[in-house]
Amino acid sequence: MRRLIQAVLGVTLLILLTSLTALAQSAEPIKIGVYEPMTGAMAAGGQMTWEGIALAHEMQPTVLGRPIKLILVDNKSDKVESANAVARLVEQEKVVAIIGSYGSSNSIAGGDVAEKAGIPMVTDSATNPLVTQGKKFVFRACFIDPFQGEVMAKYAFHNLKLTKVAILKDVAQDYSVGLANYFKKTFTKLTGDPKSVVAEVAYQTGDQDFTAQLTQVISSKAEALFVPGYFGDAALIAKQLRQLGSKIPILGGDALDAPELMSIGGKAVEGVTISSFYSAEAPANEVARKFVAAYKSKYGKTPNANAALGFDTYNMVVDAIRRAGSTDPKAIRDALATTKGFIGVTGSITIDENGDATKDAVILRVENGVFRYVTTIHP
Amino acid sequence: MAGAIEHVFLYRDPSVVARRARLRLACNLVSLALAAVVVHWLQHNLGDYPLRILNLAAINVILAVSLNLIYGFTGMFSLGHAGFMAVGAYVAALLTLPQATKDVIFLMAPLAWPFNVLSAPPIVAVVAGGIVAGLAAFLIGLPVLRLRGDYLGIATLGFAEIIRVVANNIPSITNGALGLKGIPNFANNLWWTWGWAAFTVWFIARLVGSVHGKALLAIREDEVAAEIMGVRLTYHKMISFVTGAVFAGIGGALLGSLITTIDPKTFGFMLTFNILIIVVAGGLGSITGSVITALLYTVLLEALRPIEAGWRLGPLAVPEIPGLRMVVFSLVLLVIILFYQRGLFGGREFSWDWLIRKLERAAAGTAATAGAVERRTGATADAGAESEAQATRPGGGWSSTAGRGTETGGRGGASKRAPKGT
Structure with a gap:
């Protein structure tokens, strides 16, 4: 009996596969x-x-x-x-x-x-x-990441008039380490002070608790926190930073551009400023x-x-x-x-x-739970 | 074990044993030569896509056979394979990367000494990758091989994760999360991958067949009993663990060269589990099973792609559903595990004995019809005795090295498919 079932199964599978490969062929386009x-x-x-x-x-x-x-x-x-x-x-x-x-x-x-x-x-x-x-x-x-890092560093220095920034990056993501690297390069060049990035701390994809890193950020007296990670982590980071009592602004990259940032972060992500590719609100x-x-x-x-x-x-x-x-x-x-x-x-x-x-890159900011267009930065 | 012992006692006549050994060698050489012709032909007649799949299959063979040595033959549940692969891949990549590439890809921190000056031809780099992976296995093995079962699994899984985290955090050697790219593509060549796969199979089959191999099997069956019988546990476990890791490192090195880019994410635990699936589906303690399943696994994953591309079967129209092939693939795995509980080959190995027996019988038959005399009678008698003995062995032409219980299920199913001597 088992032999029979095996044989039937095998034959069906074979027929299915061959007919599928034959069907996948198509005409001229x-x-x-x-x-x-x-x-x-x-x-x-x-x-x-x-x-x-x-x-x-x-x-x-x-x-x-x-x-x-x-x-x-x-x-x-x-x-x-x-x-x-x-x-x-x-x-x-x-x-x-x-x-x-x-x-x-x-x-x-x-x-x-x-x-x-x-x-x-x-x-x-x-x-x-x-x-x-x-x-x-x-x-x-x-x-590319170098450009985006540069955009955010320029925005932080020229528009927000920041001189001391902390970075919290995800070491397991090429995107995150790249962005952090170029942000730091441009920002320290703009301020002329190699110590203007007052804290550079790291976490890894999958981490849920950031209090140790955030305590370090707070004690470094940074005026803002740059989070070049993905939206899920950033939302948690924002929540925990606010719970620790810090009110410093949070900056980020295009990977924060997702509605989930607001649904996870809620009130904590209000005021988060990011660079992105476009704004649905203010179509270019x-x-x-x-x-x-x-x-x-x-x-x-x-x-x-x-x-x-x-x-x-x-x-x-x-x-x-x-x-x-x-x-x-x-x-x-x-x-x-x-x-x-x-x-x-x-x-x-x-x-x-x-x-x-x-x-061009656009700068967006979270206001009342949605991304609002702030400005456009040309290369 | 029973099979192996029978094996020894059945063919006591030294001249018969020697003749069969010669025949086996001849069969091996002929099939190797045939394989070489096939590889040569495929290498020149296939496009990049099928070649890539076949190369990947060979790498999976290397990885599966090496994990089978550790888990299937020695019974050590190790989940560290991805870690050893990472070590081998990084070492080989850093040794083969052209200087020009090294100069441009390290964007975060310059490449540290000695890798910024070292370079080696591919063959040396792959071997070096294997050796360094083996060293890593030796160091990690010293403390963790004292553990058994699930505990060893967790400890080795931890090791693999450590390797990944370290790779993320030393950008001056690994380029961190950015990864390495532009690795020379030497492994996209059937001679390379299948050559290494053949070497792996040969080496591990020899190891398993040797005195050390018997010790490994003894450890798998019962550690305490093995120790009482005088098997040096740590020593033999280390042999198995390090050998497996060396080949995992070689597999990793070849994989890096095949896809020309590696980063720490490549070597996550899913990679280990994929290999584990191959080993378990093929049968623990069966090299044949690992080889054939690795080949089927790799080819099937690609062959199933049309399923998710959207198709029509008469009135039934199936839209494009990405991921559908994984569903079908899982069903196939489910069926395998349901019908072959001990894997497709359940500890059985391919051997030439069935062919040899056939040849001998044919020779005996012609000798008999030709009315040949004295000199031949020895062989005839021998073949007769053999067929009697064979009836008592369910495996037929398949030699069995597994002895875990004698439950029915998969074992019965598999032995039915095994070629019969007559």
Whole structure:
């Protein structure tokens, strides 16, 4: 009996697999590959990015008179899977360009495969400078950590007139250590005092209790705390800092740009000031206004920065294909490299010689539980 | 153990034993040569994507077989594999990174001595990665190998986490959370990965088959009894633990080179659990099981991708559901564990004995029909005695090194599939 069940199971599985692989084949359109973390630790970011990409595809489904077909491959928030995913997109699916991935480590692994295959890849939100470094076929639609660190340091020094700042970073996140590093560099240069960063303390992803670090921050007499981490940690940090009786302002990066910051942090995150890619409240241009409206009607919520970047990345790639006038990956790559003043939701994007986007950053502040636009900072 | 003892006593005739050893060697050499031809052909005819999957499969073979030595053969529940892999990967990466890359990627703190001047060819770097991982295992083994069962598991898991945290916090060597990139891609080559995998299998199979291997099995079955019989517990446990770690380090080094970038997050505990799944699903104490399951595991994960891409089956339309392949994959694992409670191979190993027996019988048959005389009768008698003896052994052509209980379930299922001598 068991043999019979085993045999039946085996045969069904085999038939299923072969029929699936056969069915997955399809006709003529221009194929653009997308690899994002749809499952795993970074799934939230990957899914929001995908929503933005899918919306952009819906609004602009053709180029050069041919339909565009998006091929989404999940990378499970994992490096090895990212490399596999890109190899699959290149070889199995024969895509002409690749979008992805949320998470710099995924993009570094995937970018290497794309570079070798000579297929252009545009990453939506990987801000680690190593992603595009030394690569001819890898670009990005977001700004890089050095720029963001600089923006926040300038804002803290010029606008907030701060001279003594503490940093609380997440040592396990490349994003966080990178941002902290560049913030510190710029801030100490601006103040001319290497001791102007009065405390630099660290925690690790997963930590829940920050009182030891925060006590150190408070006793350092810092005028503000810079938290270049993710929204969940930042919300807890804000809560615990207020519980300890400190009222110093909290500054952060684009990873705080999520509604969860307010839902977790509540009253404690009031006044938190961050740098980000765009503001849904004060759209920079016509494209952004259309995007926000379309996104709200499709998904019933306000788009965050990742959705906006996904949207922009898709449009940037399609724009490059149009300007290249062909689907030759090499031509698309050249068109991408000469992207200049591309108007996206997140502002005007110009690709520099490293493949990085030069673009504006916005400063947002939490007021009454929502992010309010404060100002725009130009590169 | 029973199987192994029978094995020794069954073929007492020295000339028969010697002839069979020669035949086995011949079979091994022929299959190795065949494998080499296949590898050569695949290397030149496959695209980057299937090659990448096959390379990954070989690395998983190395990792699974090395963990099987520690857990399956010695019974030490170790969850430190990701830690050893991290050590091997970082050492090999730092030794093979080109100077130009070293100069540009260390954005936070410059690379510390001696890694800023050291560099080595890939083969040396991989070996060095393995050796340093082995050293780490020796140091951590001194205190923790006194622990047993779950306690050892927790201690080794702690070690792996320590490695990860240390890697995060010494940016002048590991580049912290930014990770290393631009590692030379030498391991994206079947000769490299499968060569190392073959070496791993050969080495660990030899170790398990040796006197030391018997000691390891004894420790697994009953530590107290083994010690009473004169097995040096710490010494043998250390041999197993360090050997496993060396190969884990080699696997880590190859993995780093395959994906060309590593960071501390790569070596989280999920990595260890993936390997553990392979080892348990393949069968504890079966190298064959680990090899075949590692191959199936890696290939299946990729082969299932079309499932989540959205498809139609007649009237049934399934939308794009990321993560669906993991659901199907989990179901497959569930079925395996339900039907083969001791893993696919349940402690059984592949061996050439069935083929040899067939050959001998064929030889005896021709000899008989040709009416051959005296010189051949020895062999005929021997083959006859053998087939009698074989009836008492359920494994058929599969030699068994496992002896954990004789419960039915998976064991019965697996032995039915085993090739029969006749």
